[in-house]
Amino acid sequence: MTIGWILERDRENFFAGTERVKKLAGPPTPSFACPFCRAHWAQARELQAHIAVAHFVARPILIIDGVEPTRTTILRKRPIKISVLNSSQAELKMGSTPAIILTPEELVRQVELLKQAEVSLSLANAALPGTTPVITPYSLSFRIVAPATMRGVEMAFTEQLASGELTRALVGQFLQDRRCLGDGRDYATGLAKFALGILLKERPAGEALTLPFAAYRESYGAALEALAEFDRPLARLVTSMIRFAMNDFGAPLAVTGYWDLDLVRFMLANPGDANPPSAPGLSANRLSICPVDHGTGQILDLGVRMFSQPRWSPILSDECRQAAASALVDEMDRQKALAVWAAASWRLGAKMDAEEPLRQISAIHPFRTWAEPYLESLTS
Numbered sequence: 348m349t350i351g352w353i354l355e356r357d358r359e360n361f362f363a364g365t366e367r368v369k370k371l372a373g374p375p376t377p378s379f380a381c382p383f384c385r386a387h388w389a390q391a392r393e394l395q396a397h398i399a400v401a402h403f404v405a406r407p408i409l410i411i412d413g414v415e416p417t418r419t420t421i422l423r424k425r426p427i428k429i430s431v432l433n434s435s436q437a438e439l440k441m442g443s444t445p446a447i448i449l450t451p452e453e454l455v456r457q458v459e460l461l462k463q464a465e466v467s468l469s470l471a472n473a474a475l476p477g478t479t480p481v482i483t484p485y486s487l488s489f490r491i492v493a494p495a496t497m498r499g500v501e502m503a504f505t506e507q508l509a510s511g512e513l514t515r516a517l518v519g520q521f522l523q524d525r526r527c528l529g530d531g532r533d534y535a536t537g538l539a540k541f542a543l544g545i546l547l548k549e550r551p552a553g554e555a556l557t558l559p560f561a562a563y564r565e566s567y568g569a570a571l572e573a574l575a576e577f578d579r580p581l582a583r584l585v586t587s588m589i590r591f592a593m594n595d596f597g598a599p600l601a602v603t604g605y606w607d608l609d610l611v612r613f614m615l616a617n618p619g620d621a622n623p624p625s626a627p628g629l630s631a632n633r634l635s636i637c638p639v640d641h642g643t644g645q646i647l648d649l650g651v652r653m654f655s656q657p658r659w660s661p662i663l664s665d666e667c668r669q670a671a672a673s674a675l676v677d678e679m680d681r682q683k684a685l686a687v688w689a690a691a692s693w694r695l696g697a698k699m700d701a702e703e704p705l706r707q708i709s710a711i712h713p714f715r716t717w718a719e720p721y722l723e724s725l726t727s
């Protein structure tokens with residue numbers, strides 16, 4: 348038979364016939380088959396919903412002391428609890444040695460022992476046979492330093508940089524101290540950046556500094572970042588001091604033990620609060636364990652003096668005004684001098700004396716949180 352011979356009028360019947368044949372084959376075949384259980388679905392979204400419910404594979408997760416490490420996690424403290432979730436197998440690679448395959452339990456035992464290591468590990472969850480496992484990779488730096496090593500760095504810092512002169516040569520000497528080499532290096536480098544920040548801020552005549560004054564903020568910022576990872580009283584003191592110097596009162600104000608700093612930070616963060624840290628007893632021996640830059644030191648002295656006054660007078664206002672007007676003082680320290688003036692006079696009920704500094708800081712972060720409402724209450 349040759350189709351060409353079908354008459355024009357029979358075309359309809361011809362095609363109608365093929366349609367009938369097609370219908371005889373039954374309902375359309377479902378086009379979406381589940382690769383895991385062979386169930387069939389007519390729509391892609393139905394298959395997707397089926398897989399999400401029936402064959403869900405959870406992402407494997409590593410938890411170290413309650414948090415999942417980020418891509419650039421550095422561990423400075425020995426972890427208390429390591430857990431692995433949703434994982435059937437782990438791969439661990441340390442430095443340049445070949446990777447090893449472990450069970451999650453073996454991995455936890457291995458990782459708990461690490462002190463100084465660069466580690467790549469990946470957790471796999473192959474919950475379904477014959478499927479590609481879900482993998483989570485992690486890169487971790489273990490830089491766990493023994494407390495004795497950190498104490499050594501602190502001793503070197505106090506001996507060389509906290510009790511006398513401060514020069515770049517002494518900072519270099521501190522970094523070369525044998526107690527600051529090896530595992531203690533990162534801690535020592537953070538402290539050295541703080542010391543360099545002090546030099547850049549104070550600019551002693553004997554040091555030929557090429558970096559501009561404003562570079563002290565970068566040094567302080569780098570020191571803050573490095574030292575925030577160390578859970579040591581000295582690291583907390585230095586980071587609190589840097590935050591104070593940079594007018595950062597946002598972090599929770601943990602007590603550092605350096606009363607001047609604790610008092611003035613507390614007062615400038617929220618002068619309305621009635622319970623400042625209590626003063627140390629008269630017998631308390633004060634040790635010099637950390638240098639303070641002169642600008643910050645001047646503000647601390649001013650703050651302690653003003654917040655210890657039993658009453659206010661224009662002479663005290665004048666003392667604060669002079670501190671805030673010094674051309675040698677950094678802008679942020681001038682703002683703190685105004686804040687001390689405003690907060691101390693306000694606390695003693697001398698609200699009219701507080702108006703002049705309040706006007707100058709009512710728009711300045713972070714003091715405006717209290718200065719602005721105080722000023723409004725005066726003028727309304």
Ligand SMILES: [Zn+2]
Binds near residue numbers: 381382384401
């Ligand atoms: Zn299925």
